[in-house]
Amino acid sequence: MSHVVLLISPEQIKAMKSHYSSSLAAKLPPGSIFSAKPPLCTVTAYKSGKVLFQGKNAELEAVKWQNGTTVAAPKKKTTSSASVNVHRYSPPANIGTMSVIGSDEVGTGDYFGPITVVAVYAKKEQLALLKELGVQDSKNLKDPQIIEIAKQIKDVVPFSLLTCDNPKYNALQAKGISQGKMKALLHNQAIKNLMQKIHPEQAEAVLIDQFAQPEVFFNYLKGQELFQANATYLCTKAEGIHLGVAAASILARYAFVKRFDLLSEKAGFKIPKGAGFAVDEAAARLIHEKGIDSLNEFTKTHFANTEKAKRLYQQKYHK
Ligand code: MG
Numbered sequence: 100m101s102h103v104v105l106l107i108s109p110e111q112i113k114a115m116k117s118h119y120s121s122s123l124a125a126k127l128p129p130g131s132i133f134s135a136k137p138p139l140c141t142v143t144a145y146k147s148g149k150v151l152f153q154g155k156n157a158e159l160e161a162v163k164w165q166n167g168t169t170v171a172a173p174k175k176k177t178t179s180s181a182s183v184n185v186h187r188y189s190p191p192a193n194i195g196t197m198s199v200i201g202s203d204e205v206g207t208g209d210y211f212g213p214i215t216v217v218a219v220y221a222k223k224e225q226l227a228l229l230k231e232l233g234v235q236d237s238k239n240l241k242d243p244q245i246i247e248i249a250k251q252i253k254d255v256v257p258f259s260l261l262t263c264d265n266p267k268y269n270a271l272q273a274k275g276i277s278q279g280k281m282k283a284l285l286h287n288q289a290i291k292n293l294m295q296k297i298h299p300e301q302a303e304a305v306l307i308d309q310f311a312q313p314e315v316f317f318n319y320l321k322g323q324e325l326f327q328a329n330a331t332y333l334c335t336k337a338e339g340i341h342l343g344v345a346a347a348s349i350l351a352r353y354a355f356v357k358r359f360d361l362l363s364e365k366a367g368f369k370i371p372k373g374a375g376f377a378v379d380e381a382a383a384r385l386i387h388e389k390g391i392d393s394l395n396e397f398t399k400t401h402f403a404n405t406e407k408a409k410r411l412y413q414q415k416y417h418k
Contacts, residue, residue, distance in 0.1 A: 103152040103161035103192045106185045112144045115164065158192045165192060188313045190306055190332035194341055198222040200293055200328070201343030202286050203308040205351040207278060210374045210382070210404040211397055212359045213265060214278075216285040217351040218293040219258045220302055221343030228255065229342045236339045237348045242356055249353030252346050259292035260354050261285045269400050278399075279311050283319035290326040304330040308337040308344050362397055370397070374404055382408030387416045 107115070112132055116123070119135035119142060127134055134143040139156040152161040202218040221229060232255065233248045240248070263271075263281060271281055286307055294302075305328040311319070313333050337344040363369045366385060371377040382404055385393055391409075394400050 101153075101155070101157045101195075103157050105150045105152070105161055105165055106148050107144070107150045107164060108148070111164070112148070112150065115142070115144060115150070161192050186313055186333075188331060188333040190304070190334055190337075190340060194304065194306060194332065196223055196226070197303045197341075198224075199341050199343040200290055200302040200305045201308075201337065201341050201345070201347045202290055202305070203338060203344050203348040203351055204282055204285065204310070205348070205355040207282065207310075208374060209355075209372050210378045210399055210402045211370045211372070212355060212362060214263045214268065214281065214285065215351045215354040215358070216261045216263075216282070216289045217258055217347040217354065218286070218289040219256050219343045219347040219350065220293055220297050221256055221341070221346055225256060226342050229346055234342050234346050234349060236336075236345055237352055238338070240349070242352070245349050245352045246356065249349050253350060253353075256343075256346055257293060257297050258347070258350055259289045259296060260350065261289045261292075262354060262358065264358075265397055265399065266395055269395050272399070272401050279315070280319040282310055283316050284323065287320055287323060287326055290328075291324070294326060294328075301329060304328065304332055306332045306334070306337050306341050306344055308348070309333040309335045366397065374402060378404050379407040379411050383411035383415055386412045 116133045116135075119133070119137060122135045122137050124134040124136055124141075128143055130145050130147070132144045132146060134141065136142075137156070137160060140152055140154040140160045142150065142152055142160060144150045150161075150164070152158070198221070200218055200220050202216065204214055204216040206212050206214045229252065232251045233244070234252060237245055263285060268281065272278070290305055290307075305326065307316075309316070316333060317325075334340060338348045339345070359370070359372070366381075367388070368381070368384070370381050382394060382398060385397060386408060394405060394408075398405065
């Protein structure tokens with residue numbers, strides 16, 4: 100069942116409620132202002148300003164309100180993926196059915212290992228097949244499933260993978276290039292590479308899984324040769340909006356996991372993902388076994404984990 104979520108101003112929600120007055124539902128879901136059932140659709144407006152359109156006519160119904168309405172700004176200016184982000188780069192309601200270059204990155208929150216960015220070209224004719232192969236939001240998948248799906252789709256869709264290994268990452272970081280800027284540069288390059296690969300064919304649109312506000316994203320790319328697209332969209336949780344982004348996310352994760360396994364091999368023990376205490380312990384062990392300089396090869400050294408690992412190393416190995 101298809102669904103669309105719009106962020107709509109309180110005045111507009113009032114107008115919607117009177118528009119749907121003949122089909123209002125008696126029972127209200129928690130946190131909602133109204134719920135209505137026009138033909139083949141359920142419309143539910145929430146106090147947060149989100150309006151959810153569900154059912155066969157979800158897109159048809161949503162379009163009525165998407166165009167020419169005042170769309171409420173997000174409450175807080177935040178890049179948190181939980182926030183609803185509406186801006187001029189927000190994708191149209193029918194994005195999920197378009198031929199799209201989708202891009203996503205993995206590894207940004209992990210102390211160990213690289214950042215991997217993948218752009219995938221998913222044509223509309225391939226979307227059913229991708230779904231069939233199990234492509235979906237990778238947040239719902241475990242690594243072994245991701246690896247299985249990745250192996251299948253890597254020969255089905257054209258893609259471009261870029262890996263920023265730890266020594267490179269640390270060198271860029273030391274030059275004052277923020278992680279956000281690195282990601283923007285990698286996305287831009289992966290998309291350009293992919294466009295070259297599929298040339299002369301062109302995607303209908305580019306959809307980037309958003310990690311910064313659009314103006315910040317494009318600011319990072321000032322002075323760079325930007326990819327040229329028919330349309331460019333940025334939105335958070337884009338892997339749930341187009342299978343191209345979902346596939347990109349899966350392939351990026353696959354590349355990350357493979358690189359991570361190599362690092363474990365080099366370390367001589369299994370290194371952990373994330374940035375928690377297990378990571379500090381593993382880094383302390385690395386310092387003990389391979390010296391402090393080895394962190395450059397294995398980790399994103401500017402993370403707070405480095406200092407924690409040094410302290411742990413002192414406590415554990417230098418009593
Ligand atoms: Mg992402």
